[in-house]
Amino acid sequence: MIWVDTIVQGILLGGLYALFAAGLSLVFGIMRLVNLAHGDLIVLGAYLILTASTVFGLNPFLAALIAAPVMFGLGWLLQAHVLNRVLGADILPPLLVTFGISIVIQNGLLEGFSADSQKLSVGALDSASLALGPVTLGVMPLLTLISAVAVILILNQIFYRTALGRAFRATSDDAATAGLMGIRPRNVFAIATGLALVVATIAALYLGIRANFDPTIGPARLIYAFEAVIIGGLGSLWGTLAGGIVIGVAQALGAAINPEWQILAGHVAFVAVLLVRPRGLFPRAND
Amino acid sequence: MNHNSKIALPVALAIVAALALVPFYGSRAIIQDLFTVLTLLVLAMNWNILAGFAGLVSVGQQAFVGTGAYAMFAAVILGGVDPLWGIVIGGAAAAALSVPIAIFTFRLNGAYFAIGTWVSAEIVRLSLAQWKALGGGTGTSLPKGTTQEMFGVQPIRHLLGISNAAAADVLSYWLALALAVATLSASYLFLRSRAGLGLQAIRDNLEAARSVGVDPARLKAIVFVLSALGTGVCGALMFLQITRVTPDAAFSVVDWTAFVIFITVIGGIGTLPGPIVGVLVFYVLQRLLADYGTLYLILLGLFGIAIMLFARRGLWGLFTDKTGIELLPLRHRPPRTATPVPGIPPKIVKEGT
Numbered sequence: 001m002i003w004v005d006t007i008v009q010g011i012l013l014g015g016l017y018a019l020f021a022a023g024l025s026l027v028f029g030i031m032r033l034v035n036l037a038h039g040d041l042i043v044l045g046a047y048l049i050l051t052a053s054t055v056f057g058l059n060p061f062l063a064a065l066i067a068a069p070v071m072f073g074l075g076w077l078l079q080a081h082v083l084n085r086v087l088g089a090d091i092l093p094p095l096l097v098t099f100g101i102s103i104v105i106q107n108g109l110l111e112g113f114s115a116d117s118q119k120l121s122v123g124a125l126d127s128a129s130l131a132l133g134p135v136t137l138g139v140m141p142l143l144t145l146i147s148a149v150a151v152i153l154i155l156n157q158i159f160y161r162t163a164l165g166r167a168f169r170a171t172s173d174d175a176a177t178a179g180l181m182g183i184r185p186r187n188v189f190a191i192a193t194g195l196a197l198v199v200a201t202i203a204a205l206y207l208g209i210r211a212n213f214d215p216t217i218g219p220a221r222l223i224y225a226f227e228a229v230i231i232g233g234l235g236s237l238w239g240t241l242a243g244g245i246v247i248g249v250a251q252a253l254g255a256a257i258n259p260e261w262q263i264l265a266g267h268v269a270f271v272a273v274l275l276v277r278p279r280g281l282f283p284r285a286n287d
Numbered sequence: 288m289n290h291n292s293k294i295a296l297p298v299a300l301a302i303v304a305a306l307a308l309v310p311f312y313g314s315r316a317i318i319q320d321l322f323t324v325l326t327l328l329v330l331a332m333n334w335n336i337l338a339g340f341a342g343l344v345s346v347g348q349q350a351f352v353g354t355g356a357y358a359m360f361a362a363v364i365l366g367g368v369d370p371l372w373g374i375v376i377g378g379a380a381a382a383a384l385s386v387p388i389a390i391f392t393f394r395l396n397g398a399y400f401a402i403g404t405w406v407s408a409e410i411v412r413l414s415l416a417q418w419k420a421l422g423g424g425t426g427t428s429l430p431k432g433t434t435q436e437m438f439g440v441q442p443i444r445h446l447l448g449i450s451n452a453a454a455a456d457v458l459s460y461w462l463a464l465a466l467a468v469a470t471l472s473a474s475y476l477f478l479r480s481r482a483g484l485g486l487q488a489i490r491d492n493l494e495a496a497r498s499v500g501v502d503p504a505r506l507k508a509i510v511f512v513l514s515a516l517g518t519g520v521c522g523a524l525m526f527l528q529i530t531r532v533t534p535d536a537a538f539s540v541v542d543w544t545a546f547v548i549f550i551t552v553i554g555g556i557g558t559l560p561g562p563i564v565g566v567l568v569f570y571v572l573q574r575l576l577a578d579y580g581t582l583y584l585i586l587l588g589l590f591g592i593a594i595m596l597f598a599r600r601g602l603w604g605l606f607t608d609k610t611g612i613e614l615l616p617l618r619h620r621p622p623r624t625a626t627p628v629p630g631i632p633p634k635i636v637k638e639g640t
Contacts, residue, residue, distance in 0.1 A: 012438065028398075034398040034401065034402075036346075052400070082596070085596055086595060091344060091397045091398050091401070092344050093595045093599065095346075095401060095593075096548065096552055096591060096592075097592050097596070098590070099545060099588075100588040100589065100591040100592040101588070101592065102588075103541075103545060103584055103585070103587065103588035104585050104588040104589060104592075107581040107582075107584045107585045108585060110580075110581055111580065111582075111585075113580060153306045219540060219541075223402075223405060223406065223409065224404075226406075227402075230402060243475050248342075260416070260417060260424075263413055264410065264413040264414065267409050267410045267413070268410065270406055271391060271407075271410070274343065274391070274394070274399075274403070275391065275394075275396065278395060278399075
């Protein structure tokens with residue numbers, strides 16, 4: 001029965017990774033932009049939530065409601081004024097610019113908030129748990145997974161049910177033709193990145209509640225997020241959730257065998273999936 | 288040979304000679320600073336060949352730095368060999384490791400390739416952190432005095448009349464200089480060769496290059512392995528000088544890949560003098576802003592972003608565009624015939640010949 005518990009904990013952990021990855025998957029799917037600053041943007045979101053909750057004395061969940069529009073604005077500006085200029089067939093310029101943004105955010109946060117680790121607290125909820133037969137579920141991990149599913153459900157509704165989503169899909173498939181139909185791809189991209197950073201804020205909320213964070217943890221979170229996106233397949237949001245869960249379960253199983261193997265097991269699972277399916281499990285679009 | 292490249296060689300030789308003579312008049316601090324600059328330059332030149340010429344945007348070069356360092360430490364501590372042999376073994380181990388990494392990552396395209404190299408480096412880091420004989424996650428040091436008993440230290444000590452430790456620094460410095468010169472010469476000769484021409488043809492137009500018989504996969508694999516070799520040798524040398532290795536330091540994505548990418552891009556990616564210009568900019572920024580904590584990193588990031596937005600070919604590219612001066616030119620000019628004969632393809636003449 002211990003294995004059932006391990007796998008369930010892995011699935012819950014996968015929810016967190018799927019949240020990290022959902023914003024990345026959105027941007028990657030629509031404009032093939034590899035955002036190496038995504039992990040640091042999540043950490044930036046966590047500091048925004050922390051600041052809002054200390055300044056206004058708010059619960060982190062309410063503070064996230066203040067941080068989310070700020071992050072949307074930041075994403076919009078970043079895409080409209082910086083990232084749109086470097087999109088193209090060559091992957092190096094966007095990779096480099098986002099690498100630069102990553103270094104600027106990391107060191108800016110170090111200057112502003114010092115290297116001390118921080119945590120968001122929600123009182124008794126922090127450590128609350130539910131017992132379901134042999135398995136004990138932490139309330140926060142469960143809430144994380146539910147939020148991940150909800151985020152992906154909502155993003156999919158936007159994608160397939162709204163005019164904005166149609167514009168997303170059209171630009172993803174063929175930006176030039178979409179432009180002929182009256183869509184302004186640059187504008188669509190800016191909204192997409194704004195939306196991605198709103199999702200990043202939600203990820204930041206759970207990251208900050210569940211673990212300590214400091215300015216330098218972004219890249220490590222980013223690598224799990226990328227693995228989830230790539231395992232899932234380009235442009236498939238449900239695939240990203242599946243990818244997050246694959247990484248989460250692999251890490252939980254690795255840790256159960258030897259605590260030092262946790263992270264390694266996740267990476268090995270990533271390599272194993274890609275060796276069998278180089279384009280991921282559920283690729284929607286052609287890259 | 289045009290005017291510029293005629294003066295370039297004597298100037299380059301003079302600079303190398305001046306650098307080689309620094310230990311005779313410079314202080315130990317200068318030697319150590321120059322050592323850092325030269326090793327960063329070697330890493331940057333290797334990444335430049337990969338990304339700027341072969342189109343392989345790797346974010347995982349720390350895999351080879353770390354493997355080179357660890358293989359050298361293993362050879363010295365467990366095998367008891369001279370550290371100089373350790374450096375050779377470090378390079379060989381990095382080159383050997385690059386084969387399985389290439390087999391995995393070459394199946395992935397563009398951005399997937401970048402992430403694949405990064406994950407590969409993480410796997411190597413986490414695996415080596417399990418190697419208890421080399422200290423596991425906390426790392427290990429070379430036995431005391433190893434570097435001072437290294438082959439070549441004693442003659443240098445007598446020649447310069449300095450302490451053992453200073454002589455070890457001088458030896459490392461000369462090795463770094465030799466490695467930098469070798470890497471630059473090898474890059475130039477390789478890029479001027481048939482294979483190098485093929486490589487640049489692939490970069491400019493994959494389909495056209497294929498249609499005239501260039502094999503992209505083979506050429507890229509060769510470049511990947513060779514740059515792993517250079518990076519591994521450099522990693523072994525850097526950690527020989529530090530004499531201590533930990534998985535986190537040896538496999539740092541920021542130190543061995545992010546900085547190196549910025550240096551290359553600021554200087555001018557896809558040009559041979561680019562990394563040299565970039566490493567000088569990096570060094571000056573670091574020195575000027577040494578008292579302001581991480582400010583130089585923020586400026587480096589912003590500088591890199593600005594270069595990508597406004598001058599893709601970096602500072603060296605701006606310089607050649609403004610002045611028309613090209614050092615180490617790689618372009619091949621068609622022959623200057625007044626009236627091309629239809630139907631007969633023009634013979635390609637190398638600029639350097």
